[in-house]
Amino acid sequence: SSELTQPPSVSVSPGQTAEITCSGDALPKHYGNWYQQKPGQAPVLVIYKDKERPSGIPERFSGSSSGTTVTLTIRGVQAEDEADYYCQSADSRGTSVVFGGGTKLTVL
Amino acid sequence: QVQLQESGPGLVKPSETLSLNCSVSGGSISNYYWTWIRQPPGKGLEWIGYVFYTGSTKYNPSLKSRVTISIDASKSQFSLKLDSVTTADTAVYFCARGPGITMFGVPISGFDPWGHGSLVTVFS
Numbered sequence: 001s002s003e004l005t006q007p008p009s010v011s012v013s014p015g016q017t018a019e020i021t022c023s024g025d026a027l028p029k030h031y032g033n034w035y036q037q038k039p040g041q042a043p044v045l046v047i048y049k050d051k052e053r054p055s056g057i058p059e060r061f062s063g064s065s066s067g068t069t070v071t072l073t074i075r076g077v078q079a080e081d082e083a084d085y086y087c088q089s090a091d092s093r094g095t096s097v098v099f100g101g102g103t104k105l106t107v108l
Numbered sequence: 109q110v111q112l113q114e115s116g117p118g119l120v121k122p123s124e125t126l127s128l129n130c131s132v133s134g135g136s137i138s139n140y141y142w143t144w145i146r147q148p149p150g151k152g153l154e155w156i157g158y159v160f161y162t163g164s165t166k167y168n169p170s171l172k173s174r175v176t177i178s179i180d181a182s183k184s185q186f187s188l189k190l191d192s193v194t195t196a197d198t199a200v201y202f203c204a205r206g207p208g209i210t211m212f213g214v215p216i217s218g219f220d221p222w223g224h225g226s227l228v229t230v231f232s
Contacts, residue, residue: 033218
């Protein structure tokens with residue numbers, strides 16, 4: 001089991017807002033990062049340092065942090081956003097890199 | 109734009125050593141942490157470890173006894189060796205660039221960019 005906990009799946013209709021959470025003991029002290037992975041492709045960084053968006057990532061992707069939880073929010077979800085999403089941060093001791101178990105986002 | 113490309117054998121026999129290289133092009137190898145991450149078929153991502161451009165390393169505690177990551181800055185390449193492989197090591201292996209700043213050994217921002225990935229199957 002991962003030290004970062006994500007829901008296995010989230011479903012949303014096109015145009016609606018999707019929220020994916022990630023919980024872990026180290027998150028109050030370490031940043032959370034988010035990756036999007038489509039089938040057969042490498043992951044792509046979509047949010048770093050809790051809420052920063054890399055260049056080229058659409059503005060509908062945003063991140064937030066509160067206590068032991070970081071959240072990825074996708075506003076106005078599009079069909080192309082259907083993918084697996086992984087959070088990444090530190091383990092509970094804060095000394096090693098870990099990934100969450102991943103969340104499959106389904107666009108209905 | 110920085111690009112990464114993995115290379116190496118796609119088949120490894122049990123108990124042997126898995127070896128992969130990652131070539132970096134389009135940018136400097138200096139001042140970054142260069143990382144290996146793997147993904148077993150149908151499963152999630154697992155961080156293997158990283159090497160700083162100076163050669164210092166940090167590994168996943170669960171793999172530490174079997175992993176060696178090294179760098180050849182003159183060739184803009186870094187490599188992964190995983191000893192004594194079993195079928196549980198079958199995975200797509202990705203190389204990626206990490207930021208040059210860490211806190212207690214954990215990069216403070218994300219891994220970007222990634223290579224396309226290299227499938228390694230442990231098969232007798």
